[in-house]
Amino acid sequence: MSKAKAPNPDFLNGVPELLVLRLLSRRPMHGYGVVRAIKDASGAQFDFGEGCIYPILHRLERSGLLAAVRERVGNRTRIVYTVTADGLARLERSASSWAQVVAAVNRVLQGGTDGEPSVA
Template sequence: MRHDAVRGHLDGLLLAVVEPGPLHGYAIIAAVQERSGGALELRTGTIYPALNRLERLGLLRSDWEAVGQRKRRRYELTEAGRRQLDEERSAWRDFTRVIGAVLDPGPTPGAVANGAAT
């Protein structure tokens, strides 16, 4: 899948994968890849600026988790993030319905009647 296909939907993807609970950056990347059946591969250079932006907007919060000698930042949804995710899902459903109606319109109304008349 083209890398630019994610553009405009990255926030929704990130919010959706942290919805079940806190995840660190690489786990978020892995979750997107797994949920997409391997079709979406996000880069760290894309993901971390987006996570930081979502945190600044109050949609995510983060804390530090110690793993052995290392620390890693975990991200989780805030209540504002849950509301935003609901909006993202609604907008996505509307978008796919409208685009689907154009790309795969099905039978044209009146086509059967016109075809039967000939």
């Protein structure tokens, strides 16, 4: 009997956008390439389907954070996305915010600075 694959965790709000921007900052890709790259780069821990990624690509393009160019491949065309300067700025802000969240969660999980859970 095979183990069912767990869905992507609910706490990942905003993470797909961050991953899309990071991967596209490394090289231009078409939408399905982004889907595959996220899965591959995460060791299959994240499996965001096209229904998740394409709306993000379209929203980021409308916002001026991505640029899109139609490319002809054989008898088909596909849209290839690249990150704009504004997209790079957004990526840096988002990555910094995410690093702060991860650090804060790790502090709580490890028991705060004095070994006991931190209390506000």
